[in-house]
Amino acid sequence: LSADATSDSRFETSKSLSDIRIHSLMCVPLIDSDGNSFGTIQIDTVSDRDRFRDEDLDVLLSVATQASIAIDNARLHEYTLRQRAIQRDLEVANQIQRGFLPKQPPQLPGYRFFDYCQPASHVGGDFYDYIPLSDGRVAVIVADVVGHGLAAAMLTAKIAAEVRFHLLSTPEPAEAVTKLNASLARDLVEGHFVTLLVAVLAPDTGEVTIVNAGHMRPILCRGDGPANDIGDEQAGLPLGILDGFEYQQCSVQLPPGGLLLVYTDGINEAMNEAQQLYG
Incomplete structure (x- = not known):
């Protein structure tokens, strides 16, 4: 005043x-x-x-x-x-993203497939797929796009389409992942990358060919023995980091009664109610 x-x-x-x-x-x-x-x-x-x-x-x-x-x-x-509108958009995005996931696992005599995916938020960067190949093999894909939310979800749609294309058009999994990496290295925004695990099963022999692009190591559980991480020496960089990187593959035999576990960091980063890591 x-x-x-x-x-x-x-x-x-x-x-x-x-x-x-x-x-x-x-x-x-x-x-x-x-x-x-x-x-x-x-x-x-x-x-x-x-x-x-x-x-x-x-x-x-x-x-x-x-x-x-x-x-x-x-x-x-x-x-x-505005928040209600965003909530509606996220719910729709969640439905769309779930539409990219397989409706059911492959039905192969002598084999059983189990899968589960629950995003930390409405949408996320984790996805998986089963891709039947022309020679009778089945490719199991598990990937994790860095980040969360709509940006990561949109990128998963691109990755899902491109990995399917390269695996169907290239006979060797390592060569297919190398081509996929070259494409993503040109297209991804700086700071973005994708971890990917490809496991190609030959049903008639039980042989599994694995290509690891910066992902958590798969775990092979034998029915009568210890569980082991697979493919440490052949594991490569995450996709989209270095153009021209040559990925390698390794093969393991899936024994009768055995289990091959492939997962994302949602497992080893899970926390209890006190925000403490399990194990």
Whole structure:
């Protein structure tokens, strides 16, 4: 409150007051529910006879309080509407992303396939696929796109299509992954990459050919022996990091009663309610 702005020492350097010839003014802040100021209300007069008093400031403060509540509520309402729209979009994106996943595992005599995928949020960067190859083999794909949310989900759609194309058009899995990496190294935004595990099963022999692009090592569990990580020496870089990188493959025999486990970091980074890693 300034009853006489022309003689108020607080405004000695304010050229705008003297230019507009403001004689008296009062100003109160607009404050949201968190106590943060988001604006002001100012009333001034150029009449030297109508000076504002403390009673006028009290009235303006009351008005500003009501205005703050109304504006804050309007902003919260607008925010809620935006969040609801985003929520709807995420739910649709989740349905679309789940549409990329296989409807059911392969039905091969003598083999059983199990799969499970639950994103940490509505959408995520993990995906898997089963790809029947022309020679009777079946490729099992597990991949993890760095990051979460819509950006990672959109990239999984691209990866899913390209890995299928390269595996169907290239006889050797390592060569197919090398070609896939060359494509992604050109297209991915800097800082983005993909880890990928390809396991190609020959049903008639039980041989599994594995190509690992920066992914967690698969675990081979034999029915009568210990579990072992597979393919340490042949594991390569994640996809999209280095163009021209040559990937290698290794082969293992899946014994009768054995289990080959392929997973993403959602397993080894899982936490309990106290935010502690399991194991």
